[in-house]
Amino acid sequence: xxxxIVEQIRGAxxxxxxxxxxxxxxxxxxxxxxxxxxxxxxxxxxxxxxxxIQHALEQDGIEFSQSDAGGKVxxxxxxxxxxxxxxxxxxxxx
Numbered sequence: 053x054x055x056x057i058v059e060q061i062r063g064a065x066x067x068x069x070x071x072x073x074x075x076x077x078x079x080x081x082x083x084x085x086x087x088x089x090x091x092x093x094x095x096x097x098x099x100x101x102x103x104x105i106q107h108a109l110e111q112d113g114i115e116f117s118q119s120d121a122g123g124k125v126x127x128x129x130x131x132x133x134x135x136x137x138x139x140x141x142x143x144x145x146x
């Protein structure tokens with residue numbers, strides 16, 4: 053599994069409206085660790101830390117694309133599956 057990069061972490065967090073504290077808690081890491089990674093202070097974070105961050109973001113609907121031939125990476129918000137939408141009795145009366 054390719055590793056995510058700082059720009060993907062920041063972008064995904066912004067797309068979800070998460071603060072560093074929110075993501076750190078979901079990933080099971082400290083806020084200072086996440087802050088240091090995002091600021092580039094921690095330039096060689098543990099693979100397990102990056103995987104925890106990636107997993108937490110993917111659980112919230114983020115998909116990552118890895119480097120293509122042009123060296124581009126991306127962050128996408130997974131589409132919502134509207135076929136599973138549940139309609140309550142109150143909604144059906146409108």
